[in-house]
Amino acid sequence: MNFTLKIWRQKNQKDEGRFETYEVKNISPDASFLEMLDILNNQLVLENCDPVAFDHDCREGICGSCGMMINGRAHGKGRKQATCDVRMRSFTDGETITVEPWRANPFPVIKDLIVDRSAFDRIMQAGGFISVRTGSAPDANSIPVCKDNAEEAMDAAACIGCGACVAACPNSSAMLFVAAKVSQLALLPQGQPERKERVQRMITQMDKEGFGNCSNNYACEAECPKGISVMHIARLNREFLTAKLT
Amino acid sequence: MNKALDFYYSSIGKKVLMSVTGLFLIVFLTEHLIGNLLLFAGDEGKMYEAYGDFLVSNPVIRFIELFMFLGIFVHIIIGVILWFKNRKTRSVKYKLFRLKDNATLASRTTIISGLVIGIFLYIHLTTFFFPLRYSDEKSGAYELVVNAFSDFWYVIFYLAALFVIAYHLHHGFQSAFQTLGLRNKKYAPVLDIIAFFVWCLIPLGFAAIPIYFFFFHGSGATVIMWGF
Ligand code: HEM
Ligand code: SF4
Numbered sequence A: 001m002n003f004t005l006k007i008w009r010q011k012n013q014k015d016e017g018r019f020e021t022y023e024v025k026n027i028s029p030d031a032s033f034l035e036m037l038d039i040l041n042n043q044l045v046l047e048n049c050d051p052v053a054f055d056h057d058c059r060e061g062i063c064g065s066c067g068m069m070i071n072g073r074a075h076g077k078g079r080k081q082a083t084c085d086v087r088m089r090s091f092t093d094g095e096t097i098t099v100e101p102w103r104a105n106p107f108p109v110i111k112d113l114i115v116d117r118s119a120f121d122r123i124m125q126a127g128g129f130i131s132v133r134t135g136s137a138p139d140a141n142s143i144p145v146c147k148d149n150a151e152e153a154m155d156a157a158a159c160i161g162c163g164a165c166v167a168a169c170p171n172s173s174a175m176l177f178v179a180a181k182v183s184q185l186a187l188l189p190q191g192q193p194e195r196k197e198r199v200q201r202m203i204t205q206m207d208k209e210g211f212g213n214c215s216n217n218y219a220c221e222a223e224c225p226k227g228i229s230v231m232h233i234a235r236l237n238r239e240f241l242t243a244k245l246t
Numbered sequence B: 001m002n003k004a005l006d007f008y009y010s011s012i013g014k015k016v017l018m019s020v021t022g023l024f025l026i027v028f029l030t031e032h033l034i035g036n037l038l039l040f041a042g043d044e045g046k047m048y049e050a051y052g053d054f055l056v057s058n059p060v061i062r063f064i065e066l067f068m069f070l071g072i073f074v075h076i077i078i079g080v081i082l083w084f085k086n087r088k089t090r091s092v093k094y095k096l097f098r099l100k101d102n103a104t105l106a107s108r109t110t111i112i113s114g115l116v117i118g119i120f121l122y123i124h125l126t127t128f129f130f131p132l133r134y135s136d137e138k139s140g141a142y143e144l145v146v147n148a149f150s151d152f153w154y155v156i157f158y159l160a161a162l163f164v165i166a167y168h169l170h171h172g173f174q175s176a177f178q179t180l181g182l183r184n185k186k187y188a189p190v191l192d193i194i195a196f197f198v199w200c201l202i203p204l205g206f207a208a209i210p211i212y213f214f215f216f217h218g219s220g221a222t223v224i225m226w227g228f
């Protein structure tokens, strides 16, 4: 398969950045999107050009580092996939593909397609943890958790912190990410002592970082590679309100 | 006081004000519709005007009315503030951003539908509310309704505005419950059914009024006569 790629190139945070057009040829339909970029980068190195910088690690949809906007959609147009899960057969031969970094003021571009997602880390540092040692696996097994809660908590814990929810949101809101992190701990016994503190601190930090306000468009859920449900956002709102009012 | 300010400055706090005022407006709309159904009593507006007199003379209602106007004011102001704030979170825009693949038109256009409702509200109040409340000459409410809805273009404008309100509520009603944390997997389907009654049936009920008066009391009556 052959493709024309329009890729955002930006040397560093201060650079203005621009789109560059590249051609790639003879790409296997079974190649992943990242492998296709690898092939492009080989080509660029041979031409003595700077390869396209993009973030990646696991390449199996579990680390959350490979986020990029492909043809106007976070992680491409497929549902419940990270960019590394995207296969070239989902495009048409000869297609022009536009590739951009996440765009949101709290996620400044570091280089090309790589953005700085440490705003998420600071939200986690503000409260996304349990302060005391809660024991090891045997201790966990000795604390009863009802099945429904365990499942909800596991669903929330599936969040890989990729930032697609922010990227896909018209308001650059981080509510789905924060909701996943708050839900995961609010649903489990170990999370109870710090429950009220946690949600208030994380929301305060989220606002401080400059993420937008949720308008309940639900574009986040649609683009989340892990299918985190917006019902967690309802829980986040509920947690925040009860913490503030009681 | 500090706590209240903190709450207002938080993103969720502003959204909660938005949803509480929005729901309050929906409660008002419901009451307004039920009251207006008296227009169909077929008694040349006697019951309708009695109901109107009761509203105006009742101090409790006057008090709630004050809250209503405050609610509308807060809803509009915070709606606009949130819109501006949200516009400022993405300084470098996407070249390609296919939001429409992921979000409904109604959810993407609340600010537009909201502002259109604002304009409608102003015209609506100057047609009915202000003349009835603040002028000395007591032109009957019923007469006012008959006159206003004998104008074809006014009726069209009215129906269009009701369509926009339906659209605003199509997103707004469930959104308000989401914001207040009153949605979960189990009850969301129930809420969707209630939402249908709110966004579809309330505006339809209101729409019946101009249509009825246009065809049976206004210039539309001649249309009917020709038709038969
Ligand atoms: C009959 C009058 C109105 C009713 C019943 C109503 C109702 C609602 C409701 C229930 C919401 C959802 C709140 C939430 O998401 O938490 C909402 C949102 C909104 N309304 Fe209204 N509204 C009315 C008039 C207006 C007007 C006049 C404006 C003018 C600007 C407006 C602007 C907005 C905006 C911008 C939102 C979205 C806020 C956001 O999601 O960030 N509304 N409305
Ligand atoms: S909620 Fe989904 S889209 Fe958002 S950071 Fe987590 S995994 Fe990514």
Ligand code: FES
Pocket: A055, A056, A057, A058, A059, A060, A061, A062, A063, A064, A065, A066, A067, A082, A083, A084, A085
């Ligand atoms: S590279 Fe780890 S999720 Fe894509």
